[in-house]
Amino acid sequence: MSISALFSPLTIRGVEFRNRTVVSPMCTYSATDGLANDWHLVHLGKFAQGGAAAVFTEASAVEPRGRITHGDLGIWSADHAQALKPVTDFIRRSGAMPAIQIAHAGRKASMQRPWHGNGPLDDTDRARGEDVWDIVAASAEPVKQGWLMPTELSVPEIASIQAKFAAAAGHAVDAGFEVLEIHSAHGYLAHSFLSPLSNHRNDAYGGDLAGRMRFTLETAEQVRAVWPEDKPLFVRISAVDVDGADEGWSLEDSVALSGELKARGVDVIDCSSGGIDRLAAAGLGPREQGFRAPYGSRIRDATGIFTMVVGLVLDADVAEDLVASGAADLVAVGREALYNPNWPHHIAHELGVDPEFADWPEPYGWWLVRREPLLDGVRGD
Numbered sequence: 612m613s614i615s616a617l618f619s620p621l622t623i624r625g626v627e628f629r630n631r632t633v634v635s636p637m638c639t640y641s642a643t644d645g646l647a648n649d650w651h652l653v654h655l656g657k658f659a660q661g662g663a664a665a666v667f668t669e670a671s672a673v674e675p676r677g678r679i680t681h682g683d684l685g686i687w688s689a690d691h692a693q694a695l696k697p698v699t700d701f702i703r704r705s706g707a708m709p710a711i712q713i714a715h716a717g718r719k720a721s722m723q724r725p726w727h728g729n730g731p732l733d734d735t736d737r738a739r740g741e742d743v744w745d746i747v748a749a750s751a752e753p754v755k756q757g758w759l760m761p762t763e764l765s766v767p768e769i770a771s772i773q774a775k776f777a778a779a780a781g782h783a784v785d786a787g788f789e790v791l792e793i794h795s796a797h798g799y800l801a802h803s804f805l806s807p808l809s810n811h812r813n814d815a816y817g818g819d820l821a822g823r824m825r826f827t828l829e830t831a832e833q834v835r836a837v838w839p840e841d842k843p844l845f846v847r848i849s850a851v852d853v854d855g856a857d858e859g860w861s862l863e864d865s866v867a868l869s870g871e872l873k874a875r876g877v878d879v880i881d882c883s884s885g886g887i888d889r890l891a892a893a894g895l896g897p898r899e900q901g902f903r904a905p906y907g908s909r910i911r912d913a914t915g916i917f918t919m920v921v922g923l924v925l926d927a928d929v930a931e932d933l934v935a936s937g938a939a940d941l942v943a944v945g946r947e948a949l950y951n952p953n954w955p956h957h958i959a960h961e962l963g964v965d966p967e968f969a970d971w972p973e974p975y976g977w978w979l980v981r982r983e984p985l986l987d988g989v990r991g992d
């Protein structure tokens with residue numbers, strides 16, 4: 612038996628995760644026309660070398676209109692799948708599972724890259740050749756004042772976007788992904804249907820909880836029909852709209868949604884939170900480490916579905932405890948992986964799981980184990 616819950620393997624359907632650490636989806640806004648390039652190969656490839664069990668692409672749009680910025684990845688055509696193939700091949704060769712998050716940005720589409728302002732596209736962006744496009748959402752209400760006004764989707768338009776999610780799942784198969792996640796968090800399109808703060812519809816896709824859940828549930832069903840039986844399907848949710856406040860979408864709503872998703876063949880609920888109207892990317896403010904553990908715990912206990920917990924997991928003992936305590940089956944890291952792509956290897960060493968650097972890529976591990984005894988002498992302590 613492994614001395615670490617975090618570094619024990621996990622099998623979901625036909626996919627074995629070598630441990631419980633996952634690199635979270637993170638937009639890098641570095642694609643052209645949604646196509647992956649050598650940036651994505653190196654960026655994602657180094658996380659696979661770094662020891663994570665699965666490496667997620669950033670939110671990859673199911674149609675051009677569903678991108679957050681002009682630089683987002685897309686997965687709406689065979690060309691997009693082809694461009695991602697070298698990335699999935701490399702990740703798999705490095706011992707990790709290639710994973711893709713498919714997404715539609717809804718009313719948070721047509722934005723500036725963060726370093727261009729992180730607001731709606733404007734004249735400065737237009738001068739750079741990055742024009743505004745029309746956006747859509749559950750209801751005709753902007754993220755906040757001064758932002759683009761979305762058009763409310765009609766029922767046939769909803770069906771057309773759901774078909775694009777299913778088509779994207781087909782392209783993801785062709786691209787060689789082993790894991791697929793539907794993005795239903797952070798205020799993007801699917802979440803804008805779930806939350807009573809952003810869904811003001813009176814038809815079958817709004818109103819009570821069942822109506823607001825309909826978009827995500829139908830989308831999951833259609834994606835599951837295309838995504839192979841032996842591959843895991845994840846859904847990322849904002850477990851609550853507002854952490855620590857009884858406002859909007861609640862944890863009990865998430866329990867209900869998770870149960871319904873499980874019945875439709877979803878395997879893992881990826882527990883994030885927030886993003887409905889305040890931040891473009893959720894969970895970036897000051898918090899305590901592992902603060903979403905209670906969300907993972909409650910959903911896992913109530914429904915028996917696998918959970919992944921994300922958000923401010925920095926230290927080995929926090930990550931270990933998330934799995935050992937039963938809050939999460941998988942632990943996702945975002946910014947910590949940007950800071951240290953070898954984070955999983957480092958914490959495995961720290962936890963005593965990999966004292967000999969045996970899990971590192973051989974061309975590194977061979978040297979690192981010989982480097983250890985030299986360090987004291989060199990550092991003089």
Ligand SMILES: Cc1cc2nc3c(=O)[nH]c(=O)nc-3n(C[C@H](O)[C@H](O)[C@H](O)COP(=O)(O)O)c2cc1C
Binds near residue numbers: 639669892945
């Ligand atoms: C640069 C950056 C880009 C992100 N892009 C996405 C994304 O594409 N999809 C998503 O669901 N979350 C996205 N997030 C949120 C992360 O996946 C993660 O949930 C969040 O950063 C909290 O985890 P952390 O504290 O380990 O960074 C992004 C976060 C960062 C920092």
